[in-house]
Amino acid sequence: MNERMNTAVDASPRTRDSAQAGAALELADVRKAYGTREALRGVTLKVDRGEFVALLGPNGAGKSTLFQLLTGLFNADSGRLAVCGHDIRKAPVAALAHLGVVFQQSTLDLDLGVAANLKFHAALHGLGGRHARDRVADALGRLGLTERAGDPVRELSGGNRRKVELARALVHEPAVLLMDEATVGLDPASRRQLLDEVLALRARGVAVLWATHLVDEAEAADRVVVLHRGQILAEGRPQALADQAGTATLADAFLQMTGGGGERSD
Numbered sequence: 245m246n247e248r249m250n251t252a253v254d255a256s257p258r259t260r261d262s263a264q265a266g267a268a269l270e271l272a273d274v275r276k277a278y279g280t281r282e283a284l285r286g287v288t289l290k291v292d293r294g295e296f297v298a299l300l301g302p303n304g305a306g307k308s309t310l311f312q313l314l315t316g317l318f319n320a321d322s323g324r325l326a327v328c329g330h331d332i333r334k335a336p337v338a339a340l341a342h343l344g345v346v347f348q349q350s351t352l353d354l355d356l357g358v359a360a361n362l363k364f365h366a367a368l369h370g371l372g373g374r375h376a377r378d379r380v381a382d383a384l385g386r387l388g389l390t391e392r393a394g395d396p397v398r399e400l401s402g403g404n405r406r407k408v409e410l411a412r413a414l415v416h417e418p419a420v421l422l423m424d425e426a427t428v429g430l431d432p433a434s435r436r437q438l439l440d441e442v443l444a445l446r447a448r449g450v451a452v453l454w455a456t457h458l459v460d461e462a463e464a465a466d467r468v469v470v471l472h473r474g475q476i477l478a479e480g481r482p483q484a485l486a487d488q489a490g491t492a493t494l495a496d497a498f499l500q501m502t503g504g505g506g507e508r509s510d
């Protein structure tokens with residue numbers, strides 16, 4: 245039985261301590277099993293400030309499980325997870341304050357306006373009044389959504405809805421952004437646009453962990469971490485991984501490493 249954690253978030257700037265040294269995101273020997281099925285088998289991983297890391301894995305690799313642990317939804321069976329030096333288990337409020345997340349499935353309220361969705365999120369992070377309004381306006385402006393601020397989310401295209409989710413994830417100015425298969429269902433142009441928006445966050449020092457099973461998205465990363473059946477098989481710059489595997493492309497290296505398949509049948 246998984247022990248539920250306290251995920252209440254008080255992410256006001258008061259709790260911000262970005263002067264913390266060390267990695268923005270750090271996992272050490274993280275393990276998680278569902279019954280006898282081992283979803284994560286000793287994952288160790290670091291993401292630095294301003295670094296974009298692609299977590300590349302086929303179906304069933306353990307990407308979503310990793311994100312569930314990082315967002316405090318479940319506890320790891322063992323190992324350590326920390327955000328800006330804050331242990332997720334021991335200091336969940338401080339850790340989550342530094343985290344922005346875009347989940348695979350949309351979590352927007354379709355009947356609320358675009359800005360209202362963001363304001364609700366800001367309030368959850370302890371932001372209110374003018375400060376919240378400014379942050380919301382800033383986040384929407386950055387993603388070119390100012391004109392749509394008053395529109396119900398339901399009226400937006402799939403691509404713009406994803407942008408709203410990204411804007412929402414950035415409202416409290418997190419140091420770490422988690423993107424869990426965030427481009428699923430988007431057309432190629434919208435996919436590229438979202439990826440470019442997130443790549444641009446590096447210039448602001450945001451650390452990004454971008455989970456995907458799409459090799460072309462991983463090719464844009466500073467570093468690629470290949471996750472397969474709960475273990476990291478390789479990590480490095482996209483071309484370095486291909487060189488290491490003796491293949492022409494990252495796609496070929498990925499196929500060679502994972503055998504083209506993901507899920508175990510056990």
Ligand SMILES: Nc1ncnc2c1ncn2[C@@H]1O[C@H](COP(=O)(O)OP(=O)(O)OP(=O)(O)O)[C@@H](O)[C@H]1O
Binds near residue numbers: 283301306508
């Ligand atoms: N709640 C659960 N109960 C039992 N097994 C689970 C549960 N969630 C995930 N698993 C199993 O854990 C392993 C890792 O799954 P996970 O969803 O984390 O992988 P993933 O990389 O996100 O895959 P996908 O890309 O298909 O979403 C798989 O074998 C999956 O079947």
